[in-house]
Amino acid sequence: MLLVAPGNGEIGERLAEELADIEGRFAAELMSDLPCVNELVGHVERYRGKMLRPMLVLVSGLAASPTGRELTDGHRVVATVAEMVHMATLVHDDVLDDALVRRRGETVNNLRGNETAVMLGDYLISHAYHLCSSLPSPVPARIIADATNTVCEGELLQLANRENWALDEPTYFEIIRRKTASLCGTCCRLGAIMSDNGSPHADALYSYGEKVGTAFQIVDDMLDLTGTLDTVGKTLGRDLDKGKLTLPLIHHLRTVQPARRARSLAMLGDADTTGGGGSSPREVVELLNSTGSIAYADQAAHTLITDARRLVQALAPSSARELLLEMADAVVTRKF
Amino acid sequence: MLLVAPGNGEIGERLAEELADIEGRFAAELMSDLPCVNELVGHVERYRGKMLRPMLVLVSGLAASPTGRELTDGHRVVATVAEMVHMATLVHDDVLDDALVRRRGETVNNLRGNETAVMLGDYLISHAYHLCSSLPSPVPARIIADATNTVCEGELLQLANRENWALDEPTYFEIIRRKTASLCGTCCRLGAIMSDNGSPHADALYSYGEKVGTAFQIVDDMLDLTGTLDTVGKTLGRDLDKGKLTLPLIHHLRTVQPARRARSLAMLGDADTTGGGGSSPREVVELLNSTGSIAYADQAAHTLITDARRLVQALAPSSARELLLEMADAVVTRKF
Numbered sequence: 001m002l003l004v005a006p007g008n009g010e011i012g013e014r015l016a017e018e019l020a021d022i023e024g025r026f027a028a029e030l031m032s033d034l035p036c037v038n039e040l041v042g043h044v045e046r047y048r049g050k051m052l053r054p055m056l057v058l059v060s061g062l063a064a065s066p067t068g069r070e071l072t073d074g075h076r077v078v079a080t081v082a083e084m085v086h087m088a089t090l091v092h093d094d095v096l097d098d099a100l101v102r103r104r105g106e107t108v109n110n111l112r113g114n115e116t117a118v119m120l121g122d123y124l125i126s127h128a129y130h131l132c133s134s135l136p137s138p139v140p141a142r143i144i145a146d147a148t149n150t151v152c153e154g155e156l157l158q159l160a161n162r163e164n165w166a167l168d169e170p171t172y173f174e175i176i177r178r179k180t181a182s183l184c185g186t187c188c189r190l191g192a193i194m195s196d197n198g199s200p201h202a203d204a205l206y207s208y209g210e211k212v213g214t215a216f217q218i219v220d221d222m223l224d225l226t227g228t229l230d231t232v233g234k235t236l237g238r239d240l241d242k243g244k245l246t247l248p249l250i251h252h253l254r255t256v257q258p259a260r261r262a263r264s265l266a267m268l269g270d271a272d273t274t275g276g277g278g279s280s281p282r283e284v285v286e287l288l289n290s291t292g293s294i295a296y297a298d299q300a301a302h303t304l305i306t307d308a309r310r311l312v313q314a315l316a317p318s319s320a321r322e323l324l325l326e327m328a329d330a331v332v333t334r335k336f
Numbered sequence: 337m338l339l340v341a342p343g344n345g346e347i348g349e350r351l352a353e354e355l356a357d358i359e360g361r362f363a364a365e366l367m368s369d370l371p372c373v374n375e376l377v378g379h380v381e382r383y384r385g386k387m388l389r390p391m392l393v394l395v396s397g398l399a400a401s402p403t404g405r406e407l408t409d410g411h412r413v414v415a416t417v418a419e420m421v422h423m424a425t426l427v428h429d430d431v432l433d434d435a436l437v438r439r440r441g442e443t444v445n446n447l448r449g450n451e452t453a454v455m456l457g458d459y460l461i462s463h464a465y466h467l468c469s470s471l472p473s474p475v476p477a478r479i480i481a482d483a484t485n486t487v488c489e490g491e492l493l494q495l496a497n498r499e500n501w502a503l504d505e506p507t508y509f510e511i512i513r514r515k516t517a518s519l520c521g522t523c524c525r526l527g528a529i530m531s532d533n534g535s536p537h538a539d540a541l542y543s544y545g546e547k548v549g550t551a552f553q554i555v556d557d558m559l560d561l562t563g564t565l566d567t568v569g570k571t572l573g574r575d576l577d578k579g580k581l582t583l584p585l586i587h588h589l590r591t592v593q594p595a596r597r598a599r600s601l602a603m604l605g606d607a608d609t610t611g612g613g614g615s616s617p618r619e620v621v622e623l624l625n626s627t628g629s630i631a632y633a634d635q636a637a638h639t640l641i642t643d644a645r646r647l648v649q650a651l652a653p654s655s656a657r658e659l660l661l662e663m664a665d666a667v668v669t670r671k672f
Contacts, residue, residue: 037489037495092454116495118428118454123459123488129465132480138474145466152459153373159452160372 002052004323006196008300011319015058018071018079029131030124036272040120043085043108052216053187054196055327056209060191062197063312064321076195078140081132083150088124091117123286125221140190147186154178159189165181165265176217179212188290204311208324209310216331221246222297227335235282240268247300251332252293268327272274301332339386340659347655351394351395354407354415358390361416364462364636365467376456379444380423385525388552389422389523390415391663392545394529398656399648400535410530417468418523424460425491427453436591476526483522491516499579503599505586513546520549525662540647544660547644551637552667557582558633563671564620583636591663637668649670 006015031042046172055081061071091108095117108117113167125148132141158175161167188209192199224239225248239246245253249268256264267279267287278289305328311323342351377485393415397407427444431453444453461484468477494511524545528535535541537573560575563582575582581589592600595667603623607615615623624630640662650662 021484032353033619034487034489034493037492040492070517082598092458095451095454114450115431116492118431118457118522119488119491119495121454122428122457122461123485123492125461126481126484126488130485132478133469133481134472135474138471141469141474141477142466145469149459149466152455153368153370154463155455156376156459158372159449159455193370276553 001049001336003052003055003334004232004327005060006323009319011062011323012071016111018058018076019051019054021076022051022080022083023048025076025131026083027081028129029084037123040108040112040116041123042092044120047087047090048083051083051297052327053183055083055195056184056187057082057191057233058305059320059323059327060205060209062128062191062196063315063318064262065195065320066207068254068318068320070195072194074190077131077135077191078144078187078194081128081140082183082190083210084124084131085144085151085183088121088128089151091124092119095121096331106200115254121208138192143186143190147183150178150182151180154180154182158244161245162247165244165253165269167250169247169254172245172247172250173214176178176186176214177306178216180220181210184216185210201315204314208308208311210304211304211311212331213327215308215328218247218297218301218304219287219334220331222248223240223336225281226294234244240284247286247297248293252288252291255291255293298332305329305332337385337672339388339391339670340663342659345655347398347474347659349658350405350415351391354412355387355390357412358416358419361467362419363413365420366462367418369465373459376444376448376452377459378472380427380456380460383423384419386420388487388663389418389519392523392532392548393418393527395656395659395663396524396541396545397531398527399651399654399660400537401527401531401656404516404652404654404656406531408474410471411527413467414480414523414526414530415470417457417464417476417480418519420460420464420467420521420528421480424464425487427457427460428490429654431457434504438462444628447584474532477625479522479526483519485492486514486518487516490516490518494580495513497581498582501589503581503586505583507627508581508583508586509550516553517549520552521546537651540650541661543611543663544647546665548664549638550643551644551664554637554640555670557670558584558637559672561617561624562630568612572609576604576620583633584624584629586621587632588624588627591627591629634668641665641668 002019006012006019027045029042033168057075061075062068065071094108095114095166108120118336125173127194129141129145134249136142154175154177158179159172159253161171161175185206186209188205192202192205221239222247224237238244240249253261253268255262267283285294308328309325312321312328315321315324338355342348342355349389363377363381368377373664377494393411394407397411398404403406430444431450433608443519444456465477465602468480471477471601490511490513493507497507497511521542524541525538528538528541557575560573560582574580576585589597589600589604600623603619607617607620621630644664648664651657651660
């Protein structure tokens with residue numbers, strides 16, 4: 001399901017067509033002469049979800065376009081590339097997290113083994129760069145690769161902080177800025193500069209995307225604790241199982257009374273969200289609510305969205321600008 | 337240890353300098369502001385081995401250069417990129433193969449977990465494309481990405497044929513053409529076209545690289561069966577453990593007397609090369625020798641090298657051409 005409907009009226013029709021075009025480019029780029037490869041790719045295409053990153057490219061492109069309605073082939077290529085990079089990170093994240101379910105389908109690693117999932121993710125990354133270097137200038141590929149460098153650093157920083165119960169908030173924000181927000185910001189910047197190479201809005205749109213991406217990740221982390229498999233559509237509680245500390249936990253461990261901290265650590269370290277003993281998901285959420293830590297994380301996401309909205313409100317009024325505002329709101333109101 | 341010394345006299349000195357320069361570019365590209373990332377990269381740099389792919393770029397570049405001595409910044413960038421892509425595949429292959437030892441050091445997956453190895457491989461791939469798109473033209477990046485698409489297809493085709501005891505020789509050659517030979521051929525082609533965009537030698541050098549790469553993989557597969565940990569420097573016998581059929585096995589199963597085939601399958605399927613029961617490496621080698629299957633694979637590698645030599649003998653005489661011949665020979669005489 002898309003994060004937001006592509007808008008009403010002319011822009012809505014336009015974007016629905018553009019997104020369909022991008023799905024076509026995605027499939028065409030990944031087509032192989034080997035049936036075994038196409039079968040795996042078909043499986044990944046079923047992961048297709050919110051299309052947040054292509055939407056960020058396209059809507060930023062429209063918002064920065066002098067006429068408010070021009071999109072180029074470059075926008076479509078970059079939007080497809082961004083989705084392909086994102087899909088690759090999902091496939092590799094599933095290996096990382098040993099996740100069993102994503103978007104209501106079995107994950108590649110569960111179905112075919114971690115090794116196939118690693119190689120399929122590599123196939124997606126390789127095709128993303130292959131497609132991006134079909135553009136006449138190497139600049140977008142360089143900018144995308146700079147973002148993916150940063151995404152990998154974020155993932156490695158997160159892995160280095162596994163089971164680090166003393167993880168502080170600045171480091172958490174550094175992790176999610178790199179692993180999620182940088183690619184979202186880059187989508188917006190590329191959308192802007194493909195419309196107008198010297199766009200005066202490129203920096204503001206980058207910051208908008210970065211803030212939206214950060215809020216998106218905070219909400220994702222919260223849904224991992226508070227969501228249900230049925231609405232979120234992927235294995236939950238994995239962050240805690242894997243020793244990944246997220247904002248509500250960091251806040252809780254910072255604010256819990258010193259006398260109760262040891263008990264919290266024992267409960268969290270012991271949390272077994274797969275239902276086989278240890279602390280249950282409900283116990284963990286109650287623990288976090290006892291210090292207002294879920295509400296704290298929710299507030300942090302809302303503040304980022306307020307800031308993101310302010311950045312795009314500085315743009316000239318347009319239906320694209322309205323859609324950027326709507327997308328920002330959807331990030332914090334979503335239940336999936 | 338390099339596959340071959342970079343040659344004697346002027347070309348030897350020149351290449352030794354170029355390889356040192358490439359090591360510097362490799363390290364500079366991968367430098368992060370995060371200490372945890374640099375520590376992992378330092379670990380990978382110790383994998384550095386034969387430098388076959390950078391040598392293919394540089395020596396092909398010299399062989400195709402009108403003066404026989406010009407190399408450009410583009411050659412150095414592409415050579416560094418090729419080595420970085422290769423390192424990424426080593427890191428991800430170690431995840432695939434659950435290998436414990438590579439180049440006499442612990443592998444990243446063994447030391448830090450598969451998850452870190454997946455992300456570190458992604459970091460290397462991302463930086464390879466990042467570096468490649470620093471070139472003024474997107475063409476080399478497009479060609480490299482085309483090769484990495486093919487490499488991933490080869491790995492996926494291999495995984496799809498795991499435990500396929502009926503794997504035939506054409507499919508084996510298709511796997512290694514894609515997973516190994518395509519990148520080697522691409523290194524040679526890029527070396528040539530960076531020297532002379534319309535180089536009349538680009539196709540012949542591609543074929544040379546493809547044949548050398550194919551022979552290299554056949555020898556690698558043989559060393560996995562017949563080598564010793566001490567000389568090869570990585571965990572051996574893993575192909576069989578993982579159900580990967582290689583040329584000697586395919587030949588054996590095709591040529592063994594029908595009455596003995598079931599016994600061979602039982603022995604190979606049962607092979608335990610880690611020393612804990614099942615068929616020993618020596619028993620497997622004896623079985624393969626009973627049908628001349630090791631000699632058959634060795635002959636196949638030598639034939640490829642003869643063909644590869646013939647292709648470069650058509651070039652004008654130069655010390656670079658001599659070095660290409662020497663590199664081809666080293667692929668089949670190596671013990672590591």
